[in-house]
Amino acid sequence: MTTLPDIPIGIHAGRQSDRLIFALIALGWIYALAQVLTLDTPGSLAQAGPGMAVFAHIKAQLFGDPFAFETALSFCAASTGNWGVLDILKAAAMWLGMICAMMVPVLLVRGQSSARNPHTCSGVAGYVAAWLPFCAVTVGVQWALQNADLLSAHALLRHDGLSVAILLGIACLYFGRYVFAAKQIDNDAEGLTSFRAGLALGRRCLPCCGPLMLIMFVIGLMNVVGMLVLTGLMVLLMAARSKELSLVLSVGALLWAVLLAAV
Structure with a gap:
């Protein structure tokens, strides 16, 4: 009897999901x-948050006057609370893009794929789906803040009291994780073998990294420099699985809040 060749389906499945992971990160x-x-709002990109002055220079090289903002294409929602359907879709796309850029990299260090238990594209989709409710909530928060005229044209929170409150809330959440959470032991060894496995990993990541995502309101939703720093922190947090790192984040957020309140 002729035997069928042993086709390494698992390896191919893992490669396809890895391509999907990197594609989502790049797209974000x-x-x-x-x-x-x-961005077509008046003012300089330097007003979009810490570290963004360099992008004002880049934009000046690409389009001319960095204060003009005469580009015809805009991917951003209206800077006021008077949103239409298109503005809602733009805001949702922005937050989904941030999830892809900042949270999908966590899959490079968690639920690691193996030939025996490879990631699947459905598993990656499940992970992203776990973040969709968070996207919906943050879109609503963004609209409410803009409707109350609390976000600048560059989507930077301009109410120090709210910024301090967000930072204090983050400090409390991470301190709570340090005090009450058991040692983080997650069964990631099986890989994202199904939509349900990806959904479960996403739900575990949400309380760990969701608070850090909220810092974007403080440093500016257009602040790609801040996005890069926060991405590194979240990957480190999920890779280390350390309660002590939660304490460090708690203390850091507390000191930031105190400094902001004192200025």
Whole structure:
């Protein structure tokens, strides 16, 4: 009897999902940069948050006057609370892009794929789906803040009291994780073998990294420099699985809040 060749389906499945992971990360960052470089609000990109002055220079080289913002294409929602359907879709796309750029990299260090238990594309989709409710909530928060005229034209929170409150809330959440959470032991060894496995990993990541995502309101939703720093922190947080790192984040957020309140 002729035996069928042993086709390494698992390896191919893992490679396809790895390509999907890197494609989503690239798409998220490309979209974030496209938003910044086509922003059509008055003022300089230096007003978009810490570290963004360099993008004012880049935009000046690409389009001329960095204060003009005469580009025809805009990926951003209206800077006021008077949103239409298109503005809602733009805001949702922005937050989904941030999830791809900042949270999908976590899959490079968690639920690691193996030939025996490879990631699947459905598993990656499940992970992203776990973040969709967070996207919906943050879109609503963004609209409410803009409707109350609490976000600048560059989507930077301009109410120090709210910024301090967000930072204090983050400090409390991470201190709570340090005090009450058991040692983080997650069964990631099986890989994202199904939509349900990806959904479960996403739900575990949400309380760990969701608070850090909220810092974007403080440093500016258009701040790609801040996105890069926060991405590194979240990957480190999920890779280390350390309660002590939660304490460090708690203390850091507390000191930031105190400094902001004192200025």
